[in-house]
Amino acid sequence: MKQSRIIALLAAAAVLLTGGYLAVRYRNTEKEKKQEQQEAPVSLLSFDGNATTALTVKNEEGTFRFLFQDQTWVLDGNDFTANPYAISAICSYMCDLSSVKTIARDVTDLSPYGLTDPVVLTADTSSGDSYQLLVGNPTPTKESYYAMLPGTSTVYTIDYTSGSVFRATKNTLKNRYLFDANSTEVQEFTLERDGVLVYSLTHDAAMQWTITQPIQWQGYTSNINDMLDTFVRATATAYVDENPGDLSRYGLDQPSYRIYARTDTKAVTVLLGRMVSDAEDEISIYGMIEERGQVFYMTKAALNFLDDDLLSVAYPYVYNPDATSVKQLVVDCNEVQATLELDADSKTYVCNGKVVSDMGDEVMDAFQGFYRSVATMGLSQVEPDAKPEGEAVISFTYTLQNGEVTRIELIPASDTTYWIMKNGTYTQFMTRKRILNMTGGIISSYEALQNKIKDAEK
Missing domain, CATH: 2.60.40 (Immunoglobulin-like)
Structure with a gap:
């Protein structure tokens, strides 16, 4: 075969091969282009x-x-x-x-x-x-x-x-918040348990919480704020009945708990009935927002304050004025007979006529410890229906710098408790007798003060 013929055949083969390659490449390019178009965001x-x-x-x-x-x-x-x-x-x-x-x-x-x-x-x-x-x-x-x-x-x-x-x-x-508001907006809050009022709280213009029912008492602001934060974060897990005809199915005809909360612009009443099942490990409880009329269930633990008593929201001390406002405190408590005089401006402090502020830091620490043991005498229980009888056996009389006098008296209620009187009126609270003898209590802190004074006088 002549060389020229061979060259021609090779050239033709090259053309055919190139055409096939181009055809395959074209098909692949179209496929890639289509894939890119599919994958490109629109x-x-x-x-x-x-x-x-x-x-x-x-x-x-x-x-x-x-x-x-x-x-x-x-x-x-x-x-x-x-x-x-x-x-x-x-x-x-x-x-x-x-x-x-x-x-x-x-x-x-x-x-x-x-x-x-x-x-x-x-x-x-x-x-x-x-x-x-x-x-x-x-x-x-x-x-x-x-x-x-x-x-x-x-x-x-x-x-x-x-x-x-x-x-x-x-x-x-659906809005699943029990109360869609900020906790700082709440002006009134009430809790009932098994049809009995536990407490009713109001927030006044001075930004203070007050217990208005079943007693009149100062609210414990930090505890109340924590409780309200919990309440406004609580949500229904799911709604189960939009038009409940028989509330007894959910225990809502006689609810276990009733919560009322109000801001300046809205209010809500939350009813909580029975647990969703009788299982011991059941965590969900049926509820209904009275104003919406729709039954839901939620985790009971989300409202961890439901079974707390009035003490959880009450200011925990019988009477605890700012020490800088106190001029004199007279303690008449069995073997403890003490008169404390306080002058925060001059930093002069006296116990039974002795100027303890000149006796060093240890004596002053003991003085402050004794004062705190009296001023932070705590509450142990609420007895709003009690009628105290008998004579007071312990008293604490505060005279403030402005001349105001407050007298706290303890009347024996039982072998272990006292009724607490304030200016002759029953506070509806009681305290335990062990507060006198406990470590850091009134008697032990007074003994510690007397010992420090004796040591300083040697």
């Missing part, structure tokens, strides 16, 4: 979420329309109280939504994606525009959700978090 919705004035959620449980009014979300209707946080989350994720992947175009059968009966979200804005999104099922791998825009035939996936927010249930759309 902006599905983009609008100003802060301008949203209404949001409609249509799911298998119904159609719910929410309106943004007075800086919060409310349900258009009286079926339930809206969860403003869930509605805000839907708007936040919806207003700037892109796809994760384009799954299929020109889709005629939407059933594999759960889009034949999707969740339909409609956001209306103040500009008059309306935006819609259809949300289907999660993908088999639970990495994302199927979604599409109405009037189109293209199915996308969106991130799993967004899809979970969009497919909110009716329970999620």
Whole structure:
């Protein structure tokens, strides 16, 4: 074969091979291009979420329309109280939504994606525009959700978090907080247990809590604030009955607990009935917000104050004025007979005529310890119906710098307790006799002071 013929054949073969290579490369390029198009994020919705004035959620449980009014979300209707946080989350994720992947175009059968009966979200804005999104099922791998825009035939996936927010249930759309308020806004709080009032509290203009029922007493602010923080954070686990006909099914006809709370703008009454089951390890209790009329259940431990008594919210000391305001304290307590004189301005302190402020730090520490043992005499129990009889056997008389006199007296109630009187009136509290003899109590702290004074005088 001539050389020229061989060269021609080789050239033809090269052309054929090159053409085949180019054809394969073209097909691969088109496939890659199509894959890139599928994987490229597509902006599905983009609008100003802060301008949203209404949001409609249509799911298998119904159609719910929410309106943004007075800086919060409310349900258009009286079926339930809206969860403003869930509605805000839907708007936040919806207003700037892109796809994760384009799954299929020109889709005629939407059933594999759960889009034949999707969740339909409609956001209306103040500009008059309306935006819609259809949300289907999660993908088999639970990495994302199927979604599409109405009037189109293209199915996308969106991130799993967004899809979970969009497919909110009716329970999620309901406000599950027992009282959606800040604890600092609460002005009144009442707890009843088994039909009996435990306490009723009010917050005055001086930012102080006062027990108004069943006794009049200063509230213990730190404990009350902790309790209110717990209360406003408590939520229903789930709603179980929107129109309860027979409250006895839940123990709500005669509730175990009744809580009333009020701010300047709203109030709530929470009823708690029986435990969800009779199991010993049951943790959930049925409840109902009286103003909403819907039964829910919640974790009882979320309200850890339910079984506390009045002492948990009462100022724990019989009388404890600021020491800088006290001019004199006279103690008449069995073998302890002491008159303390205090002058915070000149830092002069006297015990039974002896100027202890000149005797050194150890004596002053003992003086302060004795004063505290009297001023922090604690309460042990509440007996509002008691009628104290007999003579007082112990007394503490405070005279303040402004001349005000307060006399605390203890009358024996039993072998172990005293009734506490304040200026001749029964306080409705009692204290235990052991406070006199306990370590750091009135008797032992007075002995410690006397010993320090003797040592200083040597």
